Amino acid sequence: MPQSLSSLLIHLIFSTKDRYPFLGQKDLLSRTHAYLGGILRDSGSPSITIGGTADHVHAFRLSRTQQMSKLVETLKSHSSGWLKCQGIKSFAWQRGYGCFSVSQSQAATLVQYIENQGSIIVASAFEKSFVKFYAVTRSISTSDTSGTELTS
Secondary structure (H helix, E strand, O other): OOOOOOOEEEEEEEEEHHHOOOOOOHHHHHHHHHHHHHHHHHOOOOOOOEEEEOOEEEEEEEOOOOOHHHHHHHHHHHHHHHHHHOOOOOOOEOOOOEEEEOOHHHHHHHHHHHHOHHHHHOOOOHHHHHHHHHHHHHHHHHHOOOOOOOOO
16 A cells, blocks of 8 residues: 555543643633643644643543653643643643543543533533543443444
């Protein structure tokens, strides 16, 4: 084959330092999501959707030419600098992140999940939501009949 092809759907989740609600100002949250989208687009990994709440972010997609750890480093460092320029001098992202592969057959469900983050997270803490998502992806992975592995 004379070319390289790839379609990797990735659900990336990372939170603010100590899950502090730095992104609580309504317009700051949407502007941060837009800024993250620009970083992803410029990195060759345009996001299908970006969402989250005042203390964490979800993004979705990966280019065949990107390493996940480098992309996360770029996202966090660039957006952290930008948020500090927006007047949040003490802003920082938490060191870790979650990264899960997603089957094409589950893409629409995940987009809906990410877009509904505000209403979902109100009822539960970030950690519970993260653990629940991980458990759901593991159970889908073992029951998916399309033959596509959903988790990494």
